[in-house]
Amino acid sequence: MEDRWLSVDEIAAYLGIKRDTVYKWISEKRMPAHRMGRLWKFRRDEVDEWVKTDGADGGRNA
Numbered sequence: 001m002e003d004r005w006l007s008v009d010e011i012a013a014y015l016g017i018k019r020d021t022v023y024k025w026i027s028e029k030r031m032p033a034h035r036m037g038r039l040w041k042f043r044r045d046e047v048d049e050w051v052k053t054d055g056a057d058g059g060r061n062a
Contacts, residue, residue, distance in 0.1 A: 005034075005041040014044065015051075029055055 006014065012022050022040075025031035032046040032055075050056070 003043070003045075005036075006044060007042075008040050011042040011044075011047060015047070015056075025056065031055060 008019055008022050012019050015022075022031070026033045026040065030050075032050050033040045033042055035041075
């Protein structure tokens with residue numbers, strides 16, 4: 001299992017979304033992200049779990 005930190009561009013590509021959406025989800029939907037200096041970094045397993053628990057959807061399909 002790969003456990004390296006992903007950048008905004010990498011997590012956006014992984015999820016099939018735009019960079020702007022990543023930043024919006026961090027601030028509005030509590031997307032799991034870690035600030036390292038000026039950069040946001042992500043753990044793929046944390047983001048996967050967040051998506052599975054309706055984080056990206058915001059509970060609209062509940």
